[in-house]
Amino acid sequence: MPEEKFIDVEKIIGSKNPKLLKWLPGFVLRWIKRVLHEKEVNAFMNLHGHLRDYDFIHKVIGEFRVTVNIRGLENIPREGGFILASNHPLGGFDGLALMQAVEPARKDIRFLVNDILLSFKTMDNLFVPINKHGSQGGTDVIEEAYASEKAVLVFPAGLVSRKQQGVIRDLEWKKSFIAKAVQHKKNIIPTYIQGSNSKFFYNLALWRKRLGIKANIEMFWLMDEMYKQRGKTITIIFGQPISYTVFDKRHSPKGWAQQVKKFVYAMGSGKATVFIPDYEKHPAESAS
Template identity: 50%
Template sequence: MAENTVSENTIPIVKKRVDIENIIKNKNARILKILPRFILNYLKKILHENEINIILEKYKDVTGVDFVEGIIKELGVNIKVIYPENFSLTGRYIIASNHPLGGLDGLALMLTAGKMRKDIVFPVNDILLYLENLRPLFIPINKHGKNTENIDIIEKTFASDVAVLYFPAGLCSRKQKGKIIDLEWKNTFIKKAVRYERDIIPVFINGYNSNFFYNLANLRKKLGVKSNIEMLFLVDEMFKQQNNEISITFGKPISYKVFDKKVNSKKWAELVKEHVYELENNASKEFIPKGIL
């Protein structure tokens, strides 16, 4: 078992930037009143409240890619980059990647891409915008199509010259038919690529969460529970990756002109997803969908 790199005794916490109890109180004070103390303490443990606050205090004056580098350093994670030359230092690219881990993979991709070019952004769910140190790298995803301000930000971003990092699956990978693989890739990135004439750089990230995570997800589905309760354990899964290595493979860019109307955008998204997983064993493979081109 890997030793913990982050220690609760590393540095005194001056300000509690992540307060699980207060977050629950602000969301639903009634739930907090009836929540048993042992459950609250368990939540604090699996969400690593103390360790997170130690890191946030240590790097409180650091933002963007430098902050990401600090987190990776604290976790003792080594990043191996395969075919970095496929990642262009200029150009209006969408970097589309699988999402195996649900946290560390995003950090590793931001650090790797951010070290090669400064103009990168990552569309994320609103909750991640609470991480002030990472805000320079984030733009909000408009999940339900109601926030006109978020829509405007998204459209202006894709119309600009920045490189956009993207997890088309949205949620992290699950175990399906014995394999760890992403859920369905949404076709938004294909539509944006065509509309804004952005080529796509396919990326494969190698990584796995614990069997506990996948078993919990499958049990939850069998019981008919719709809420993704396994997501509560993603922070814990990230800390389990301490002192491990994560590899990132950059595939050859795919021209947006490929995505014509021979098939719909949903099918193109599926084909790009398949190509990304092929990069694991053939990193130099070009995107040539059989039976279409």
């Protein structure tokens, strides 16, 4: 029986643009397959694609020999709903490592994702797809997750970290996790993930932006970046819960989101352990 293809580059291109597939030189197709690790991913999925949820996560992390160091696991509530908000440095392996790190405390997670992890149907029971097109069905599923008594995991930036002024950090954190924390009376667990992609990834993103190219072409290399994490260590720090009552009208949800983001990076660098609200209204803060 022929092996099933989890990634089929020629089929994907052919379904989108048959003329392009006929025009593309063979060496270009081979290059695309190498970047997407078509052969390696298909081999892995044919061997382990029957595994589900945490079993699949453990297998991936084990096969890649990635070590996950956990600090502050005692800050994860053992029952009741909460929102875990984290930075997003890697674009794939950080999500896997985060789920494995949370598992000893809470198996009932709902992870809001919109990136490469959605390709892996082996973890469907843990994921809530972020709806980019505003359909009512997708919005209802997200609302149901926030309203539940489960552990909701979210990357508020929505995109992988980029290098900004020489420092690797998230882009602006979206306000929705603050709004939902207040609406559903859920505390927030601030979380820092230590990790980075390759210099190539950040330089590509930088030059793409300088050239005025709006499409995030660097995302094409995220699978390759996952493979570059082989043998590395990812450290995850769970901070003390932040009460939803902190997020009052003295700041907009957008303003509070940036404060939590700032605290997460301070926590990661060892400069802070407790979230202390800054009630001074910043000029740049939007009223949205």
